[in-house]
Amino acid sequence: MxxxxxxxxxxxxxxxxxxxxxxxxxxxxxxxxPVYLYLGKNATAEDVEILRQSLGLDKPLWMQYLVSMKELLxxxxxxxxxxxxxxxxxxxxxxxxxxxxxxxxxxMYSGISIILGLVCAFYRGTWVDxxxxxxxxxxxxxxxxxxxxxxxxxxxxxPIEKWGIELFPITGYETGFPDCIxxxxxxxxxxxFVALGYNTRxxxxxxxxxxxxxxxxxxxxxGANTRTILFKHVLKNIMIPIIARVVVTLPFMITGSFLxxxxxxxxxxxxxxxxxxxxxxxxxxxxxxxxxxxLVVITxxxxxxxNSMVDPRVKLS
Amino acid sequence: xxxxxxxxxxxxxxxxxxAGIARAVDGISFHLEEGETLGIVGESGSGKSVTSLSLMxxxxxxxxxxLPSSKIRINGQDILKKSxxxxxxxxxxxxAMIFQDPMTAxxxxxxxxxxxxxxxKRHQNLDNNASRKRGIELLDLVGIPDPTQxxxxxxxxxxxxxxxxxxxxMALSCNPKILIADEPTTALDVTIQAQILExxxxxxxxxGMATILITHDLAVVAEVCDRVAVMYCGRIVEESNVFxxxxxxxxxxxxxxxxxxxRIEDAGADRSELYAIPGMVPDIHALPDGCRFADRCxxxxxxxxxxxxxxxxxxxxxxxxxxxxxxQGAQTA
Numbered sequence: 001m002x003x004x005x006x007x008x009x010x011x012x013x014x015x016x017x018x019x020x021x022x023x024x025x026x027x028x029x030x031x032x033x034p035v036y037l038y039l040g041k042n043a044t045a046e047d048v049e050i051l052r053q054s055l056g057l058d059k060p061l062w063m064q065y066l067v068s069m070k071e072l073l074x075x076x077x078x079x080x081x082x083x084x085x086x087x088x089x090x091x092x093x094x095x096x097x098x099x100x101x102x103x104x105x106x107x108m109y110s111g112i113s114i115i116l117g118l119v120c121a122f123y124r125g126t127w128v129d130x131x132x133x134x135x136x137x138x139x140x141x142x143x144x145x146x147x148x149x150x151x152x153x154x155x156x157x158x159p160i161e162k163w164g165i166e167l168f169p170i171t172g173y174e175t176g177f178p179d180c181i182x183x184x185x186x187x188x189x190x191x192x193f194v195a196l197g198y199n200t201r202x203x204x205x206x207x208x209x210x211x212x213x214x215x216x217x218x219x220x221x222x223g224a225n226t227r228t229i230l231f232k233h234v235l236k237n238i239m240i241p242i243i244a245r246v247v248v249t250l251p252f253m254i255t256g257s258f259l260x261x262x263x264x265x266x267x268x269x270x271x272x273x274x275x276x277x278x279x280x281x282x283x284x285x286x287x288x289x290x291x292x293x294x295l296v297v298i299t300x301x302x303x304x305x306x307n308s309m310v311d312p313r314v315k316l317s
Numbered sequence: 318x319x320x321x322x323x324x325x326x327x328x329x330x331x332x333x334x335x336a337g338i339a340r341a342v343d344g345i346s347f348h349l350e351e352g353e354t355l356g357i358v359g360e361s362g363s364g365k366s367v368t369s370l371s372l373m374x375x376x377x378x379x380x381x382x383x384l385p386s387s388k389i390r391i392n393g394q395d396i397l398k399k400s401x402x403x404x405x406x407x408x409x410x411x412x413a414m415i416f417q418d419p420m421t422a423x424x425x426x427x428x429x430x431x432x433x434x435x436x437x438k439r440h441q442n443l444d445n446n447a448s449r450k451r452g453i454e455l456l457d458l459v460g461i462p463d464p465t466q467x468x469x470x471x472x473x474x475x476x477x478x479x480x481x482x483x484x485x486x487m488a489l490s491c492n493p494k495i496l497i498a499d500e501p502t503t504a505l506d507v508t509i510q511a512q513i514l515e516x517x518x519x520x521x522x523x524x525g526m527a528t529i530l531i532t533h534d535l536a537v538v539a540e541v542c543d544r545v546a547v548m549y550c551g552r553i554v555e556e557s558n559v560f561x562x563x564x565x566x567x568x569x570x571x572x573x574x575x576x577x578x579x580r581i582e583d584a585g586a587d588r589s590e591l592y593a594i595p596g597m598v599p600d601i602h603a604l605p606d607g608c609r610f611a612d613r614c615x616x617x618x619x620x621x622x623x624x625x626x627x628x629x630x631x632x633x634x635x636x637x638x639x640x641x642x643x644x645q646g647a648q649t650a
Binding site (some may be wrong): 125126213214215217218219220221222223224225228232233236237239310311312313 | 373375379402405406407408409410413414416418421422423424425426427435436439440471473484487
């Protein structure tokens, strides 16, 4: 087991190295020259040279790459061009609100949709299955933005406007637990609503496939009841797609939901990234890209390890 | 006469599908006596597997329906009147089943021990330690070497034959009175087949459970069965003890089946072609009015095409469903 984990983590190193080169090439070689983005087209040659030197862009490419790697590995990324904050602080401060806005929702909608999917698969073709399927299709057909606008207007804004009751704050955020709770409930509920239909259908389809397997018939033939069949036999067999699906979304939980943060004015990572893109803050955007890539690689290795724990056949391959 | 552990009367199982109603099993009746082995033989699609699933009430519903006029009595109790919960108590403890493909019939992500243990805990109220101990005994009983180690193996770590042995251990775990073996050797190598059949008949004699062996392989039937029911198009066309069936088949279909067995004596110099029953099994949605075998029968007469057949006694406990059963003496296979 330990060697398996070790192997998985060693395998990450070349991947991350490749990713870092790719990101560097995209931003420093083929991308626009950031100096002109900052100074505009009327900059003097002298200004350009000074900024180029201060950003270290006058050095050869391989040296620039090494400097950027050193910055990443020591978590010392300097200052943002637009907000003048320390980039490391920006990321640390932004991660909290982003996670608070999305992680509870992920846990809730995954749990609920797995249970609904299993129930649908068990009662396949009956009215239970059909009505859940209709509701799920309706849920997944409504646009994310529409749900956000509706929820913000009818659940947060209207009670204050009409009756003077503040159910939820309309926008904003306060750092720290439990101060953040009132601000995160509504965004989380919106995410649950939007993701529930889609995920229920996904988990239903993989559970239906599993329900047709011979070992389910065996379990029935030896007297297993509904609960044992669904939550023991089927659930453990569909853990691999479940892990794959849930773990793959984890990096994007940490980087936050751009739209939600924008709508509810939450200073999470997504919000900050949008502003960095607007102000052409190339170093912040580059760091962001690297962060997401790294998280994807790490969570995938993590998913492989979890898979080997639930399915004994994984280790062999 | 010994006790009847299973009585099936007028069992009819239908599938309500888009193409119409498919009657996979059409009003069959048979019984099973204590300790005996009944073979159910037939081609693919003759309804033998649906029969076995009906006996366990495991026919997927929807689309499958067992008609209410059917009766399945296990030790005198009609199981078609049982609730789902009562059925769960019966399955595995009174009547157990082993399946065709041991590769897929066991859950791949649980150890053999935990799957055996689940059944033991459910029906025998054993705790973890006791069920593990019993599990090891059972694995030993079915001839799995090194059972204390094997019990912690996952199904993919065992060979096909070993898996089928583990499956048999599971079937025996609660001393059922009836064992249904649905093509237990079809997915196995020939050498392993013989071992598994030997194991089943040996254990059956030791434990004294009645067995229904479902197969399309007449050689297997000749080997282990006491009585045989031949199924065709959802009906039993002939029922007989195993010796008479092979000696003097009374239904033309049975005779055709027996003639289809390759014989070593025929494999001589001329290598004559292997006999096959002409024609095809009729479509289940468009069954003929008369005898269902009429189109393939070598002695078909006009009456056969209009008049439906009934399973009728022909003496010596034999039954045949044919207007012109093959006589004793003049016609032999």
